[in-house]
Amino acid sequence: MPHIRKNPSWYLPDSAATPESVYTNRRAFLKALGVGGLMLAGAGCGNAFMAEEDAAAPAIDDPLPPYETNPDYADAGRPLSDIEDVTTFNNFYEFGLRKDEPVENAKDFELDPYRLKIDGLVNNPIELDLDAVEKLGLEERVYRFRCVEAWGMTVPWLGVPLAKIIEQADPKPEAKFVAFKSFLDPDQAVGQRRYQQYPWPYFEGLRLDEARNELTLAVTGMYGRRLPPQSGTPLRIITPWKYGYKGPKSVVQMTFAANQPPTFWNTAVPSEYKFYSNVDPKVPHPRWSQASEWWLGDRTTRHPTQWYNGYGEQVAHLYEGIPRTLY
Ligand SMILES: Nc1nc2c(c(=O)[nH]1)N[C@H]1C(S)=C(S)[C@@H](COP(=O)(O)O)O[C@H]1N2
Numbered sequence: 388m389p390h391i392r393k394n395p396s397w398y399l400p401d402s403a404a405t406p407e408s409v410y411t412n413r414r415a416f417l418k419a420l421g422v423g424g425l426m427l428a429g430a431g432c433g434n435a436f437m438a439e440e441d442a443a444a445p446a447i448d449d450p451l452p453p454y455e456t457n458p459d460y461a462d463a464g465r466p467l468s469d470i471e472d473v474t475t476f477n478n479f480y481e482f483g484l485r486k487d488e489p490v491e492n493a494k495d496f497e498l499d500p501y502r503l504k505i506d507g508l509v510n511n512p513i514e515l516d517l518d519a520v521e522k523l524g525l526e527e528r529v530y531r532f533r534c535v536e537a538w539g540m541t542v543p544w545l546g547v548p549l550a551k552i553i554e555q556a557d558p559k560p561e562a563k564f565v566a567f568k569s570f571l572d573p574d575q576a577v578g579q580r581r582y583q584q585y586p587w588p589y590f591e592g593l594r595l596d597e598a599r600n601e602l603t604l605a606v607t608g609m610y611g612r613r614l615p616p617q618s619g620t621p622l623r624i625i626t627p628w629k630y631g632y633k634g635p636k637s638v639v640q641m642t643f644a645a646n647q648p649p650t651f652w653n654t655a656v657p658s659e660y661k662f663y664s665n666v667d668p669k670v671p672h673p674r675w676s677q678a679s680e681w682w683l684g685d686r687t688t689r690h691p692t693q694w695y696n697g698y699g700e701q702v703a704h705l706y707e708g709i710p711r712t713l714y
């Protein structure tokens with residue numbers, strides 16, 4: 388593995404887990420008992436569904452299938468962000484509005500069993516568990532990431548090109564867009580209980596050619612491990628040329644459609660968040676400039692923001708003839 392790093396704060400060895408977190412996490416609980424799901428099933432106290440459920444439940448310390456770093460995206464031209472910063476400074480409104488809340492409030496969050504449901508205008512509606520997604524070809528790519536709030540980071544993601552997932556579902560010719568839906572579970576997500584003004588669950592959308600672009604990733608891990616809860620376990624979408632909110636976390640459904648789908652932030656604050664949301668230093672947010680940004684770990688040094696976050700070579704052709712201010 389090319390990136391060797393110290394374990395981040397969210398990675399607790401079993402011996403360090405508190406009794407409380409052990410008992411609220413079914414997987415860790417089974418581990419503490421020294422039994423895996425397969426053994427349980429084999430011992431006759433499980434059924435096929437249980438065995439399957441266990442196989443689908445992701446945990447941070449579950450082994451990943453073998454993967455390689457994509458040589459085209461091995462180097463993002465700037466230093467990797469510190470994993471500690473990336474996993475303690477988060478936007479995940481389901482778990483609180485402050486940047487330091489998701490790491491705490493999502494600690495025990497899991498989607499178990501996990502299925503990515505793919506439906507709408509497709510010839511082959513399917514549900515994929517995490518193994519099925521990763522079998523399509525997991526790879527590592529280092530991408531620049533830019534939040535609309537003018538901060539950035541640089542992350543070694545592990546993911547599958549979304550185009551490979553789309554191929555499995557075989558969209559019909561009428562399909563021109565794809566809508567994504569995040570999980571809905573107010574019992575686990577304090578923000579979904581507390582902030583009723585938001586139209587939960589989180590939802591986003593892309594044009595089909597954007598979704599199929601070589602850059603678009605269905606991400607299941609980062610820094611050589613699976614995604615921790617606060618980073619969008621078990622699967623999130625990453626489109627590095629767009630502002631971060633275009634990439635929903637903890638995605639459970641993808642629906643192909645003929646028309647442009649509504650989005651969470653455009654629905655909540657239409658005057659500030661448009662559908663395209665391409666990174667563009669020349670198009671200011673109504674309340675602040677987008678000309679520069681700071682990177683996690685150093686709030687005081689400003690860096691010039693690049694059009695399409697520097698990915699114009701891969702995506703500029705998608706927007707020929709569309710005025711930048713529509714972004
Ligand atoms: N479901 C969901 N997805 C989400 C968000 C969210 O609040 N809920 N926030 C978005 C925003 S604004 C950003 S910048 C990134 C933040 O990802 P990070 O916390 O891993 O940096 O997630 C995006 N995806």
Ligand SMILES: [Mo]
Nearest residue numbers: 534535631632
């Ligand atoms: Mo963001």
